[in-house]
Amino acid sequence: MADSQLFEETFSITSINGQKYDRVSRIFGTSTDNTTSMSLDINHELFPTATGESVQMVLATTLNLDGTKDEKGWREVSRAESTLADMYDYVCHGKVYRFEEGDGEMIKVYCSFGGLLLYLEGPYKKLTSLRIDYIYLLLKK
Template sequence: MSDSQLFEDTFTITSINSQKYDRVSRISCTSTDNLTTFTLDINTELYPCAVGESLSMALASTLSLDGKDEDNAASRGWRDVGMGEHTLANEYDYVCHGKVYRFEEGSTSGNMSVFVSFGGLLLYMDGPYNKLVPLRIDYVYLLLKK
């Protein structure tokens, strides 16, 4: 895990609820060590998912491979990268930018819960404090790959 990556783990999709919206589904996943779970609203038109699939998920503070802050990202847009410029997003299939907005005590002792909004698509994570402690109320990138 690089300096810019705040969290990284591998998960298995345990359920998919696509009843409420046409192109958005709520997926529930459990980590391979069964310690961390997350529920995520995802655009399944862009990133189709199936129960039982394995996903690699990362949360990062920047897409820069050297971990430098993106001071000018607000002025030029996070997707506007130079020709041939390689970022963390190149290594993943699905990328969102959002804000960590709330923390709570987790479902069990020693766990914490984290809430992130990606422009209305929500992420809820529950896991051991020591795995989620790098997260803070700030902007993050969600990165997924199969």
């Protein structure tokens, strides 16, 4: 995992709740090693999923392949440049807004991507790097 990639995991989708909003579903998943659980709001028209599918998730500080910080801003990337986003099907930019350390080894991380929420719960060792404010969420099947 590169320095810019804070978290990388493959999740098996255990359930999907798409009843509340027209284009948004909340997917629930468990990591392949069963140590980390997640809940994520996604636009299911852009990234359709089904229960039982596997989804690879990466949380990164930058989309630059060399790991350098974004100087232009996330919307101003030139189409001539290759970025980390080119390798994924669904990309969002957001903020880690809450980080809870409980008793023991498990911690909780809350992120918002323009109102679409991500909740991760897992071992301290895996999630402690997510203390950085702004991150990119990248998903692919």
